[in-house]
Amino acid sequence: MGSIDTQDARWAVDAATFPADKEALWKHPMEQDGWMHAHNALRGELEGFEQALASTAERWSGGTKPPAAWEIAAIQQWWAAHEAHVHSHHTNEDEIFNPVMKERISWPEKLETDHEGLVAHLEKLKGLVGALSAEGASSGIAELCTAWSAYKDDMLPHFAEEEAQGLPLCRAFFTPKEVGEIVQRILGNPDAPKEEMGSFIHYMGEDHFRKVFMPQEGIPFFVWFLDFKAKLSYYRTRIISQLDALKDGIEPAPVSNDGWCTIS
Numbered sequence: 001m002g003s004i005d006t007q008d009a010r011w012a013v014d015a016a017t018f019p020a021d022k023e024a025l026w027k028h029p030m031e032q033d034g035w036m037h038a039h040n041a042l043r044g045e046l047e048g049f050e051q052a053l054a055s056t057a058e059r060w061s062g063g064t065k066p067p068a069a070w071e072i073a074a075i076q077q078w079w080a081a082h083e084a085h086v087h088s089h090h091t092n093e094d095e096i097f098n099p100v101m102k103e104r105i106s107w108p109e110k111l112e113t114d115h116e117g118l119v120a121h122l123e124k125l126k127g128l129v130g131a132l133s134a135e136g137a138s139s140g141i142a143e144l145c146t147a148w149s150a151y152k153d154d155m156l157p158h159f160a161e162e163e164a165q166g167l168p169l170c171r172a173f174f175t176p177k178e179v180g181e182i183v184q185r186i187l188g189n190p191d192a193p194k195e196e197m198g199s200f201i202h203y204m205g206e207d208h209f210r211k212v213f214m215p216q217e218g219i220p221f222f223v224w225f226l227d228f229k230a231k232l233s234y235y236r237t238r239i240i241s242q243l244d245a246l247k248d249g250i251e252p253a254p255v256s257n258d259g260w261c262t263i264s
């Protein structure tokens with residue numbers, strides 16, 4: 001998907017007051033933008049769960065036979081984290097990011113209307129995940145694999161469109177400092193599910209997050225110890241462990257309530 005012409009007059013709400021002239025102020029490439037990284041985390045989850053489901057299906061005759069109870073528990077635990085993460089991502093866009101963008105940009109409508117279709121996918125998936133059973137003739141895994149593929153096939157183009165249209169427009173009409181304030185509101189939201197930040201850091205890599213992303217966004221180093229470190233640890237111990245277990249076909253070790261593995 002090609003990028004758009006940010007200088008086209010149709011994008012400006014008020015070109016005299018808010019011209020599309022901020023692009024040169026952006027020093028880091030679009031690939032390092034927080035929005036792109038947020039999508040990378042979700043792309044990582046889409047891919048990871050697809051592999052986990054494929055491995056599970058393979059163990060149970062293409063997903064036509066009931067899986068073990070532990071596999072269902074792992075799927076349901078991972079799904080709950082993903083569902084919270086995706087809803088929070090959409091909320092960040094709909095309620096925090098886009099309203100600011102619309103002050104200066106005639107925001108592409110499709111970027112928001114897409115969310116309705118994606119939410120319909122989530123509702124369907126929620127029903128399928130909740131109905132999984134270790135008893136009976138059909139496990140629901142095969143159906144879940146199909147529904148997951150359909151969801152992924154709609155999510156990936158949506159991310160690509162936001163990155164090809166929304167991101168260049170944002171960087172033409174807003175300065176890095178202005179957007180940095182929005183990013184800090186999103187990253188520092190006390191009501192955000194911890195899975196969201198945990199996933200963001202996990203898929204970026206801890207080193208890159210601490211050495212590149214935090215300084216880029218002007219986040220003081222100590223916030224790592226105050227907030228981010230525990231979220232990454234939780235995400236890896238409680239959520240990634242479910243994917244690994246499903247991929248390997250090995251029941252995950254029990255963990256304590258604080259997210260740490262009780263078996264070393």
Ligand SMILES: [Fe+2]
Binds near residue numbers: 090111158
């Ligand atoms: Fe979106």
Ligand SMILES: [Fe+2]
Binds near residue numbers: 039089162
């Ligand atoms: Fe998005």
